[in-house]
Amino acid sequence: MLAKMMRLRFHYGWVIAALIFLTMLLAAGMRSTPSVLIVPLQREFGWSNAAISLSISINLVIYGLSGPFTAALMQRLGIGRVIMGALLLVAVACTLTTFIHDVWQLDLLWGLLLGMATGALATILGAIVAERWFVKNRGLVMGILSASNATGQLVFLPLLASLAVSSGWRAAAWGTAIAALILLPLVFLFFRDRPRDIGLRPYGAPEEKGATQEEPQSKINPFAATFSALFQGMRSRDFWLLAGSFFVCGATTNGLIGTHLIPAEMDHGMSEVLAASMLALIGIFDLIGTTASGWLSDRVDSRWLLCWYYGLRGLSLIFLPYALNSANLALLVFIVFYGLDWVATVPPTVRLASDIFGKENVGILFGWISAAHQLGAATAAGLAGLSRTLLGSYQTIFISCGLLCLLAAGMVIRIGRVARPTQEQPQTQIAAQS
Template sequence: MLAKYIRLRFHYGWLIAIITFLALLASAGMRSTPSVLIVPLEKNFGWSNATISFAISINLVLYGLSGPFAAALMQRMGIRRVMIGALILIALACGLTTVMTAPWQLDLLWGVLVGLATGSIASVLAALIANRWFVKNRGLVMGLLTASNATGQLVFLPLLASLAVSWGWRASAWATAIAALILLPLVILLFSDHPRDIGLRPYGADPEEEDPSNATNATGNPFSDAIKGLVLGMRSKDFWLLAGSFFICGASTNGLIGTHLIPASMDHGISEVTAASMLALIGIFDLIGTTVSGWLSDRVDARWLLCWYYGLRGLSLLLLPYALGSTYLLLLVFIVFYGLDWVATVPPTSRLAADIFGKEQVAIVYGWIFAAHQFGAATAAYTAGALRTTEGSYQISFISAGILCLFAAGMVIRIGRTRREQVAIEIPVESASALQ
């Protein structure tokens, strides 16, 4: 590993953030690939939208469920080793997808294997890197790393759609496998697990304080650590509010729009490449929105940020059925407003989790919160596909998701309310004791 021998003019944590950004970017592109393959697979194999959506829903569930276990494994074995294993598994599974002949093989390869591998280098990785390598600008780094999910779509989706149209869907699968193999040497040679491994402290850390990166060490069984994190979270009302709102977040983003916007657009006469470019345009605006959200989460009450994000997203989703059947101008309005908060909810959610459960537990507890996000995504991915098969349109799915987002806007305001009420009760008692 070259990391310990490299001396930079800037803190090495920024290079770690860049490598993590690229890994998350590639992971997002790989995970989103099935959205451009729904129609080609329907035509090539005669599989229904519901059949293909089932494989995508498996992917989404395991993408989220693997998060807390991956976080515990990273704390036990090291982030670098887990990332290397995940990238190799992605390349292998994507390559094998090109020779599949039955739906169960799609379920196994793109559903199970790619779901587990991409879930190991997802938002949990972003939270772990931001909290381990940064004290100053932690929210900004979390926002940038989260935005890589949108950038992954920006880079991959138009290219993958073009490959699928020009060379067939197998070319898209090979492209994702090659991307994973290209990224592998960067992780092997340059990535470092801890600042202390190369003689540094986290960026912005007080030299007089204990190194906060030491708090992320783990000595127990990774499976046991992950379950303990879940038990810790389930005892808190705030965990359920965060997980519940994030369930709706997943249902209204990668579950519904990320999976079904392209086929829904094609239902309205929009070409596959144009539809993929629309989704990539959403990614451009999300890159802006999520980065700004990370900056704001260092300065503004995260609960109010989430309230605004969910509220605006709900209104934009209620507009979508009319936008698809109307002019491109109305569709552009949807793309701008929806895109600005596609995953802008992640930095304030991660910030709240760290504040409530502490930096020692945040990676695993946030992993379970993110698992709820992906359960919501999987539910929406399959349900929307099934409704499209039976009803012939996505209108019910879009309107239902909009209403759920408005409900989530009300949920997030209650986060931390119990703790604030306890403080309000305790202050007068302490004041009375002081007077005595």
């Protein structure tokens, strides 16, 4: 079957991109399960918003920290094996979740296991695949894959919420486990780690850069490679600026809106399914905005793209408390405006990391930058739950995160200049070499 597909006129890299798009789409939907189940778990077990938010915070921290180690494992074991192992772990964690009866079990299954598994199927996976399989249209592919990661999380929310309401929250957990098991054979049959595995060059690579000239598979200990890259990256001011701005990105997306917009809407009288549908609508606009951002990152200075994205996101979050207290039209304006910006920051951030640190290093280094993203998400998820418990509303945390975005807009402009994306530049060797 694979040989027949190889004879088709389009490059097999697009098949890989489509498969990774589906994988990241479904994985993001799997990771979104906790945000839908906050209210049902409160009702059944009497747990507080803050207690459940702690489990989600653990999930986000592990989700982020697993990124650089996952990238190193992919270099050592191969991408396909890591993907299949992560999908199997998702199925196990979601199945066991249906038997919980204490909050520490939620911390273990949602926080630790699901965080590890979905962290292997997140943005870092898209970054590595885009760098390995594409030279031409790399930014566009990264934009599409980034959009799938966020859009999947949001598009699946209405389905999960409907299952939770109609059949109980355990049905949503079972559905997530089944989806992971369905995806496993597709990855086994069609995924290939590198173009050279099937005798191809990366899409758009010049003739002289054949598949046999790609970097060899790493033989170094994954943990050593991970920390070696981190220590080298920490010496660079640009690494800290990228990581700091991505911390803000995580705080104002997954941590704040992805976790708490549904409860905030329900505080203002909206039903759970309608609230989830409104959040899913953000995902539709995100698909447009992030894909466009990937296209722009091939053509425009990524620092200025990030400056605009963070600035506009900050203004939208400051506007959100007003939108929640107003007619639905105002909330719809927020959803459209914010949705276009949801993870539009990812393609230019990956582009900057690749141009500064080298494409052979971008997997592990971007993994650490993504860890900062998820640390920000975990911080915001926990603080927002605490704010809601203590103050009775989300208004303070929404405005605070809006101001944080404006700070990030100033940070990204200070990132050192890099060559235009269309030019090939010598790369700094910072990761452990095989």
